[in-house]
Amino acid sequence: MCRNIRVLHNFEPPATEDEVHAAAVQYVRKVSGSTKPSAANREAFDRAVEQVAAATRDLLDSLVTTASPRDREIEAAKARARAAERYGVRGV
Numbered sequence: 404m405c406r407n408i409r410v411l412h413n414f415e416p417p418a419t420e421d422e423v424h425a426a427a428v429q430y431v432r433k434v435s436g437s438t439k440p441s442a443a444n445r446e447a448f449d450r451a452v453e454q455v456a457a458a459t460r461d462l463l464d465s466l467v468t469t470a471s472p473r474d475r476e477i478e479a480a481k482a483r484a485r486a487a488e489r490y491g492v493r494g495v
Contacts, residue, residue: 412463415472420456423463427456 408426411418431451432438440448 411459412466413468413470413472414475414478418463420460423459424452424456427452427459430455
């Protein structure tokens with residue numbers, strides 16, 4: 404489940420609210436053990452997602468680095484290359 408959580412720090416442009424929210428949802432899903440909470444747990448689940456997203460945004464806004472920002476396209480290409488090496492090329 405947590406494979407979808409990606410590094411969000413030090414990118415240009417910075418992480419969007421959608422990316423932060425998606426990471427929070429994945430985290431709460433993993434911790435709760437539920438990908439789709441019941442109606443009885445929906446409020447607690449949603450509240451946890453919002454709190455984790457707020458903490459994540461606060462963390463990202465507070466981090467300091469001297470490294471140059473990473474490029475999303477270059478990082479995506481690296482991830483595709485790692486996946487191709489790990490799983491092989493499909494559809495050949």
